Amino acid sequence: MAGLIKREDIDEVRQRTDIKEVVDGYVTLKGAGLGTYKGLCPFHDERSPSFTVRPQVGRYHCFGCGEDGDVIAFVQKQDHTSFHEAVEKLAARIGYELRYEDGGTGPNREEVGKRQRLLDAHKIADEFFRAQLLTPGAAEGRNFLFGRGFDRAASEQFGVGYAPQGWDALLKHLRGRGFTDQELKLTGMFSEGNRGIYDRFRGRLIWPIRDIAGDTIGFGARKLYEDDQGPKYLNTPETTLYKKSQVLYGIDLAKRSIAKDRQLVVVEGYTDVMACHLAGIPTAVATCGTAFGTEHIKIARRLLSDDGSGGEVIFTFDGDAAGQKAALRAFEEDQRFTAQTYVAVEPTGADPCDLRQSRGDAAVRDLIATRRPLFEFAIKATLRRHNLDTVEGRVAALRESAPVVAQIRDAAIRPEYARELAGWLGISVEDVSRAVGVAMKRAAPGGPAAPGTLAGAPGQMASAQSGAVQAGSAQAGGPGVAAGPTSGAVPSYQRPDPRDPVASMERQALEVALQESALLGGGIWERFAAARFVTPAFQAVHDAMRASGPGLIGEPLRWVEQVMHEVPEPLRPLVSELSVVPLPASTAEAVQKYCKDILSRLFELQITRVKADKMGQLQRLDPAANPEDFQRLNRELMMLEMERRALRSDA
Template sequence: MPGLIKRDDIDEVRTRTDIKAVVEAFVSLKPAGIGSYKGLCPFHDERSPSFHVRPQVGTYHCFGCGESGDAISFLMKMNHTSFAETVEQLAARVGLELHYEDGGKGPDRESVGKRQRLLDAHKVAEEFYRAQLQTPEAAEGQKMLAERGFTPADAARFGVGYAPQGWDALLRHLRNKGFTDDELKLTGLMSEGQRGIYDRFRGRLIWPIRDLTGATIGFGARKLYEDDPGPKYLNTPETQLYKKSQVLYGIDLAKREISKQKRIVVVEGYTDVMAAQLAGVGTAVATCGTAFGTDHIKIARRLLSDFGGGGEVIFCFDGDAAGQKAALRAFQEDQRFVAQTYVCVEPSGMDPCELRQERGDEAVVELIENKRPLFEFAIKVGLVKYDLNTVEGRVNALREAAPVVAAIRDPAMRPGYARELAGWLGMDPNEVMRSVRAAGGRARHAAPAQGHDDASQGEAVPSPGAAPVWERPDTRDPVVRMEREALEVVLQHPNSLSAEAWQAVYGAHFVAPAHAAVKDAIVNAAAAQTPMSRWVEAIRESVPEPLAAFVAELAVVPLPAASDDQLALYCRGIMNRLFDIQINHAKAELLGRLQRLAIDAPPEEAQALNRELMELEMRRRSLRAET
C-alpha cells in the first residue's frame, strides 16, 4: 500500500519544479513586471488577464476569482488528481525518486515503465483507428455517423475511428512499432486463441476512452455488420489501465466545464455524449458498460467541488423501463453525493442523440434544463405501481415512499417532500410525516454507521465551527497601505532584506488584523528557516484558511519597478518606512515614560530617556534621507 510521501521530498519537488513551465501548458503567459507573468485565468472566464505567476516564489494568484497556490495545487485543480498523484507526476517530470513514510512504497520504476508502454500502445492504436476511418473500407462506419448527425469534424473531435475487419491489422501495426506480444497481451487490444493473439476489435466503429489527464486507456466498439456475432457494444476488458467502474467516457473533454459550471450530466452512451456536448451541454459524460457507482462518484466529487461540497449531478436516461431502472439505481447511490441530484427523461423515449437528430441542439439543452429532483422521480416511479383511488393502494404507496423521503439528507427539505407526498396521495400531511419519521427511525437502527472516504494526502478536511470573518484591509489608510506594501516585499524578496529590515518586520505592530496575521506567519516561517522553495506555501499554510488566497495575492502582485536597481531601491524604501513607523511607536512610548517620571526622580533617568529619544530621532532622519 502506498505510504505518505516524505515532506523533504515534497519540498524538493517544489524546489525543482518551474511553476511557469507548468502553468504555460495551460495558459499563455506574458511578462508583467520584474519576475512576474500574467495571463487569462484558466479557472474562470475573463477578457483581461488577472492571473499572475511569480516563479521566484513558486506561486500563482488570480485577482479575478481568487484562485491561488503553487505548482502542485495548480495541477491538482487542472487535472483533478490527488495530492500524492500530482507530486508523483511532478517528481517523474524532474527525475526525482520519492521516499515514503513508514516503509510505504510508491509506484516503482518498473511498473511505471510498463504502464507507460501500455499508454504508448493505446496512443498508437488510437492513431491507427482514426486513420482507418478515412479509408473506403470504413464506409459503413462513416454512414452510421452521418445518419446520427455527426460530421467528419465531429468524429475527429472525439477521436472516433474504425477497426478493419481483418484479424491482425492492428496487431501487425503495433508489432511494426516495436511492441512485443507479451506487452500487447496486457493492453486489452488483443484476444488470444490457439494460434496466438489477434485483434479484439474487428469491423467496428471505435471510440477512445480517456482518463482525466486525456490519456487513452481503453476503447469502446460498436458493431457495424450483421455477420458480426459479437455484442452490439464491445469494450476493452479490465486491464492495468482500464477499470470500467472508474472511467467516464468524455471526461477529458468535459472536466473543465464541469468544474466551471459545478454540474455533471450523465448520459448512457458514446453517441449521447457526442450529441450532448455538440449541442452545448459541455458537461456530458457516460459510464462504460456499467452502472454509475461509487468510484464514478469519487470522480464527480473531485470535479464538482475541489474536495468540498455543492454542485449538481444530472442523470439523463432513456424513457423506457430500462432507463427508469437505471435512474433508480442512481438514486440508491444518491446519499454518497454532496451535490444535488436530478434526473431528466425524455417523455417520448428518445435519447439525446435521437433528440438532437429529430429536434436540434436546443431540444437537448431544454431536456437537461427541465431536470427534476431525483427524489421526486424516485417517489413517483414507486407511486405508479399502486391504485391511488383505493385506501389499500394509498397505504401501500405510502409504505414504499416513506423510506425514500426519510432518506433525504437535508432536514429542511424532508418536511417539504412529505407535504408533496401527502398531496400526491391525497392523505393527511401529519399522517404522512409520522410515517416518514418512523421509516427514518427504522433505517437508523438497521443500518451500520457510514464511514467516510479517507482524505487523500494534501487534501484539506474542513474543521467544525464557523470560521472567523477576515475583513479586507482598507488601503485608503496610508498606514494600512504601507503595511501591505511591506508584506509584498517580504513575501516576494525575503532574501534581499538586511538584518535591520528583518528587525523592523519582527518589531512591527500592524493595525490591520489580516496584515498582523500574515506578519505572524512570516515570523514563524523565518524562525523555522523555511527554504525559498516553500516560503510562500509555508506562510499560506500557517495563516487562517480564509487568508491563504490573500497571501498568494500579496506574493504575486507586480511591484512598481522597471529594473533590478529600481526594485532594490523600492524594497529598501518600503522597509525603511516600516522601520520609521516602528521608531515613531518607540518614541511615543519613551515620551510617555518621560512624562510619567516623578518630580523627585533622579535626573539620570530623564537624561537616559532623552538620549534614547535623540538616538531614535537621528535614526529616523537617516532612514528618511535614504528613502
Template structure:
C-alpha cells in the first residue's frame, strides 16, 4: 500500500507482538538464564544454541552469526518480507489497524479484524476441501492425481483438496461457523448471483491452496474435472481480494522459500502440478505464478529471497550476476513460450542473478516429463538450461533462413533490439559478438546495428507485434547520411559479393 505507516502504529505493533511467541513458532526456546531464552539459530547451521531472546526487551540476537533485532526484524528475515510487509503481517496478527500517510493525509488500511476473518475463512475452506478429497464424490479427482503420478501422500503434502458439485456446500459450512454473506463474497470463496443468492465459486474441481510467504492461505486455484461444459474455464483462481493479489503470490513459495534462500536458486514453472512434480523430483525450489505472467511484483519477491542486490538504474555487472544466484524459467518452445521468454527478458534487467531458460524439445511440461521419464527427468532438463538472452536471440532467428542474404539481414534487424536491451555492458558486448557469429556477418555490422537500436531506444517486439521488414524498429533512420552510406555499402556486399571481394580494407 502506498504511503508510510504512521510511527505510532509501528510502535503499537512492536509492543503488542510478543517476540517469544513469534520466534517460538520457528525456534524451540528453552530457559537461558534470568530474563533470557535460547535455542538453535534458524539463520545458520549450528549444534550448540547461540540464539538468544530477551522478552522483556523485545530483542533477539545470535552470537554465532551476529544477526539480531526486534520482532519486526525477525519476521522480515525469517519470511523474507520487506519492513512494511512485516509490520502489516504482525498488525493483522495482533489486531492493530494501520494508518498510512500519503500527501499529508492519513489513509486507513484494511481493518485487522477483516483480514483475520478472511484468513480464517480460507483456513476453514482449506481443511474442508482436503476432507472432501477422501469422499466417494471425489473419485474423479483422485483418479486425476493418480494418473499424473501423485499418491495420497503427495496430495496431503501440497494440501490438494476437492470442491464437490452443488451450489452452496462450502457456503453452508462457513455460515455454520458464523461467517456472514458479505464475508463469504469478500473472501472470494463465494459469489453472489443476480438474484442475490450466494453460491460456491469452486464446484467439482480439484483445489490447490495458495499460501503467502508466511504460510497463510490467501486463495485457491481449481481445475475443472468434467469436460461436459466447455464454457467453464479449465482453471479458476480466487479473484482479487483484500488478502489475495495474483501478481504478488507464487504457488509453492511457502514450501520452497527456505531452499531458495539456501541454494540461491529458484525455478519458475507454469502450473500447480508442475510444482508438485518438480518438488517430488528433488527440485524443491520450484514455484509457479497464479493465473498471470511473471511480473514486476514477482521480481521483487524473488530478489528478496535470493538476496539479489542488483541496481537496475546503474546496470549490473557480470560479477554481481555470479553472486546473485540463478533463476530458471521453464517455457514451451512454441510461440507462446517465446512470448513468455520475452516478458521474462524484460524483467531480467532487474536481477543481478543469472537468468536461464530450460525448454523440453517435445513441448512436455515438467509434470508430463516426470510421468514419461521418471524422477530424474526434471533435474536433467534443468541441467540443459541456456541463458535467457541466448534463448530470446535464437528464438528471434528460429524461423529465418540464415543461408540467404535476406534471412541474415532480417535476423540482424530482429535480434539487434534484443541485444541492445541488455544492460550489463560486458554481456552486451559478448552477445553482440555471438550474434555476428550466428548470422555469419562481420562483427562490425552487428556492433553498428546494436548501437543504432540503443540510440533509438528500440525494444524487442512480441511475436504478434512484429512489423514488416521495411518497418521494423531495429532499422536505422534513412535520414542519417552516415548510416545511409553504410546501408548502401551493405547492399553492395550482399548483392554483388564479387565486387566487394575485390575491395581491400584500405579502400574502405
C-alpha cells in the first residue's frame, strides 16, 4: 500500500479542483452574488438555502449548521471516505498522478483513464438493464417483483433492471457505444468461450451494485426461469472495480441515514434491502455473496463514528441453524469495531422481504425494534446445544459459554453477562464468575483482541479517522466563537456585537482581505499588516494573516488555507465563514469599489486612532521645554491628516 501523499500534491489537487463542480454533483447551487453560490445544505435538513460555496477561495460554509471546509473535506464528509481516499478520488477526477512519501506513485493517467472507462461501461449497462425491464420480454421479471410487493416506483428507486435471454444483447449495446472487447473483458459483465465473449447475465433480474459514492461497479442477478442451469444468484466476479469483501449493496442509498441515525442494519439479500427501505428502515444494506467482514466494518466505522460517538449495528438472521452460525460469525468480527451490536431474529425464519409481503411494513419495523444484544444471542446460542435439565448439561454449557463471556473486554458489561449467564444456567454467580476468570487467563496474551471490545466507554465507537475534533463550531456559540478554552493555552473569544459599527467594519475588512487578497498587493499590505483590531477574535484572525505573510495573497486558495493553519483552532470556523460570505456587489467593478472602500475605512480608522494618540501626547507636552518634540508631533499630525484626506479622495 502506498504511504502518505506528498503535501505539494495535495495542495496541487486542491488548487486544480473546482469546488463548485464537485459540490454541484450533490447539491443544486444557484448564484448568490458575484462568485458565490448557495444551495440546501447536504449535511442537515433545511428549507432555505444556507450552504454557501466560494470557488475563488475553494471553500464552502453552511450558515445553518456550521459545516465548513475545502473540496477535500467536502468529499470526505459527503462520501464518508478517508482523507487519503478523498484526495485520490479528486486526483483521479482531474487526471493528476499523485506521489507518495515512500517513493511510490498513485494511479497514472493511463490507469485513471481505464478506470473511468470501466465506470462508463457500468453506467451504460445499468441504463440498458433498467430500460429492458420495461420491455415485453421482461414480463417474468416484473411479475417476480410485483409478487414480492415491489411496484414500478420501487424498482426505479433501486435501479432494478432485466438482462435479456439472448447471448449478446448487452455485448452489442456496449460495442455500439465504442467499447472494445478487451475493455469489456475487464468489466466482469461478460464470460469468454471459444468464439469470444458473451453476456454473463442472461434472463435475470439485475440489481446495480454501487460504491459509497454512487458509482455502479458491479451487478447482482437473480435467475427467473427454471431452465436456467446457473446459480440462483450470480454476481459480478472480482474486478478492478468490484471487490465483494469491500462492497455493501444499498450503501449509496443508506449512507446519509446511517450517518444521521447512527444505525446500520445488515440484511442478507437485495430484496431484503428494498423491503427494509420501503418499510421505513433506510439504514439497511446487504453483503454481496460473502460474510460481513473486516472491510465492511471499515465502512461501518466511517459512517457511524464521524464525530467519535457510538452507534449500533443490527444483523438480521434467520432463526435456523445457518442464521445462528452467521450471528456467531458476526460475534467473532465484533472485536474489530465498537458500536453496540445487535441481532434481529425472526423465529419463523422469514426474511424482511417475506415479512413485509406477509405481514406488512410494521412487521419489518418491529423486527428491528425488538433486536437483542449480540452478546446475549451468542451466549444463548451456545446454551441451546446442551441439555440444561441435567447437571452434566449445565456444567458442559458453562464450560462452553464462559469463554464467550470472557471475550467481552468491556469491564462494565462482562460481569453483567456473567450474572445473566448464572441465571440462565441456575448456577451461582460466584461459580460463573470464576469460570469466566479462568477462561480469561487461558486466552493467549498475544492473540487478537477479544470479541465485543468496546474501546473506552460502553457503546462508544473508536474513531476511524485520526485528528483532533475542531472546537468552536457554530453550534458552540456562533460562527467562529469558541464556547470556552479547549486548554489552558487557548483563549476564549466572545461573539462580537453585530450592532457595534467598529466590529462590523473590522469584519468587513477581514472578508475583503480573505476573499480579494490580491488587493493587498503593493504598499497596501504594509498598511493592512500595521492595522490593529479592537475585537479580539478579529485581531486573532488578523494576526494569522500577518503570520501567513504577503507571499500568498495572489493565490486565494493557498492564502485562505494558510490563514486557517495559522489561526487558533477555535476560530477556524470564523475564517471559513469570512472567506465565503457573499460580498454586497453584483459586478466585478462593484466588488473592486466595495473592497477599496472598506480597506480605506479601515486605514482611516487606524489613522484616526494614531492621531488621537499623538494629539494626547501633544497636549501633555510643554512646548517651551520640548520645542523639537512639539514641532515633530505637529508635523506628524499634519502628515496623518493629509493621508486621511488622500484616502477619502481615493475612495
